[in-house]
Amino acid sequence: MNFIIKILITAINAFVLAYILPGVIIDDYFTAIIVAVVLSILNALVKPLLILLTLPATVLTLGLFLFVINACIILISDHFIGGFQVNGFWYALLFSLLLSFFNSFIQKRIFSEEENK
Template identity: 65%
Template sequence: MNFILRILLTALAVVLLAKLLPGVAVTGYLTAVIVALVLAILNLLVKPLLILFTLPVTILTLGLFLLVINAIIILMADAFVSGFAVNGFFVALLFSLLLSLFQSLLFSLLGKD
């Protein structure tokens, strides 16, 4: 049940960010839910591999390269979901930063697991 609420809150954050940021577009609410699911799957499967492969760069940049990895995950979600569009790397970087902020605010409403 908690997973479904997290997906729906992430979809809400995606819709809000698509309205706020000029370089992000989502065609509908169902597309936002699909984007949230794809982001959850990519964060579960692909992100740990990217972190492992880029560990030396991440250590050299004191963890700031993780922001780049998050932007890559957003761009991968853009490639997988047809109704979701992000225009460029820096828009994806800003989107990932704001999405993380919105998620932390919205997930704090859920309380502890």
Template identity: 65%
Template sequence: MNYILKILLSAIVVVVLSQVLPGVYVDTYWTAVIVAVVLSILNVLVKPVLILFTLPVTIMTLGLFLLIINALIIILADKLIRGFDVDGLLWALIFSLLLSLFQSVLYSLLKEDKKH
């Protein structure tokens, strides 16, 4: 149940960011849910492999290269999902940063509700 709630919260954030950022486009709410699911799958399967292959660069940049990896995951999702468009690496980077920020805030609120 918690996973479904996180996917729905992520989908809401994707819709909001697509309305705010001019370089990101999502055509329907269902597409936003698919984007949230695909991003979670890519973060589990592809991201660790990319981190492993780029470990020397990540260490040299003190972890800042992870931002580029996150943007590349967004671009990969753009290529996989019809109805989700990101206009380049810069918009993917901005989208990734804002998505991570909002997800961390919403997920922390979700954890606080469990404690009460």
């Protein structure tokens, strides 16, 4: 159940960010759900491999290179999903940063309330 809630939160945040950021386009809410699912799959399967391959850069930048990896994951998902478009690396990086921030913020509020019940 928590996985579905996290996917829906990510989809809503992605849809809102696509409305705000001019370089990110998501056609409709169903596409936003697909974006959230594909991002979670890529984060589970591809991201660990990218982290391993770029470990020296990640260590040298004290972990800041992980933001670049997240932007690459966004750009990879852009190629797989029709109706989802990111216009360049910098928009992917900004989209990734904001999506991570808002997902963390909202999920922390929702799941900490569930624990307090």
